[in-house]
Amino acid sequence: MSTNTVDDKRKVTTARLIEMKRRGEKIACLTAYDYSMAKLIDQAGMDLILVGDSASNVMAGNMTTLPITLDQMIYHAKSVVKGVNRALVVCDMPFGTYQGNSKEALSNAIRIMKESHAEAVKLEGGAEIRESIERILCAGIPVMGHLGLTPQSINKFGTYAVRAKEEAEAEKLVADAHLLEELGCFAMVIEKVPATLAARVAKEVSIPIIGIGAGNGCDGQILVMHDMLGINQGFSPKFLRRYADLDNIINGAVSQYIDDVKNVDFPNEKEQY
Ligand code: KIV
Numbered sequence: 001m002s003t004n005t006v007d008d009k010r011k012v013t014t015a016r017l018i019e020m021k022r023r024g025e026k027i028a029c030l031t032a033y034d035y036s037m038a039k040l041i042d043q044a045g046m047d048l049i050l051v052g053d054s055a056s057n058v059m060a061g062n063m064t065t066l067p068i069t070l071d072q073m074i075y076h077a078k079s080v081v082k083g084v085n086r087a088l089v090v091c092d093m094p095f096g097t098y099q100g101n102s103k104e105a106l107s108n109a110i111r112i113m114k115e116s117h118a119e120a121v122k123l124e125g126g127a128e129i130r131e132s133i134e135r136i137l138c139a140g141i142p143v144m145g146h147l148g149l150t151p152q153s154i155n156k157f158g159t160y161a162v163r164a165k166e167e168a169e170a171e172k173l174v175a176d177a178h179l180l181e182e183l184g185c186f187a188m189v190i191e192k193v194p195a196t197l198a199a200r201v202a203k204e205v206s207i208p209i210i211g212i213g214a215g216n217g218c219d220g221q222i223l224v225m226h227d228m229l230g231i232n233q234g235f236s237p238k239f240l241r242r243y244a245d246l247d248n249i250i251n252g253a254v255s256q257y258i259d260d261v262k263n264v265d266f267p268n269e270k271e272q273y
Helices: 014-023 035-043 070-083 102-116 127-138 151-157 167-183 195-204 246-262
Strands: 027-031 048-051 088-092 120-122 143-148 187-191 209-212 220-223
Touching: 014 027, 014 088, 014 187, 035 048, 035 070, 048 070, 048 220, 070 088, 070 102, 102 120, 102 127, 127 143, 127 167, 143 167, 167 187, 167 195, 195 209
Parallel strands: 027 048, 027 220, 048 088, 088 120, 120 143, 143 187, 187 209, 209 220
Antiparallel strands: none
16 A cells, blocks of 8 residues: 555645654645646645745746735635645745734734635744744644745845855754744745755754755755746756746747737637637
8 A cells, every 4th residue: 555645635734744754755845826736736646835925936026025915925825725625735924924023923824824724824934933933823823934045034145045054054043943843833944955954954853844955855845836847947046856848838839829820720610609
């Protein structure tokens, strides 16, 4: 009998992800932002679908994740949830909705859960946002952490380069990972850090570490859907593997359609009433 969750049609829960880590089964995660793509990704057997604030980049064309609003994230999450039967759906809390005041963080997290029906929220940061994480968890809302390269802090970092190469930053990341576990987060993303560091964290904590650009010692992997499908050709970091070349496929199909319309080849007799 296969132990792979892809063959298991039961709904993925936070508890089940922790159990997968315990059993040594890797966790497959991907972003999605709309109903149709979420449905395809879920049917393929994805364990976790993240409604990432990368929607700001790939859906809205912004340079950073900072401009996307809570209303826009709720809109995307609501569409994704409608297409998903099996995967756990996690929604990013956008920049400015949880860093300032933990009471506001809680009411914003409640809005996400009530209005989108996502099953968990993700927040970027460690000790600095402890109060917000605690308050959200107290309300029974599952929280996923996010450490390493945290794109909402791009103006502080000044670059999307690999994080935590120096000992002091690496030790802070390890301490933050332990803190997130102690607070009760069910998992965390670790983005763009040395593989040895991410593997160390995955060994030291009992909750799943989902890596992006963090090597294969993590408990699972996540990519941005547009990047791995080759829709977004302008972004080619070392860690990215492209599984399709949709840019060319879509371009070819659309060019053919334009030609067919111009040449009165479409619609033909069978394609009309
Ligand atoms: O917003 C996002 O897509 C993310 C992933 C890169 C983890 O946070």
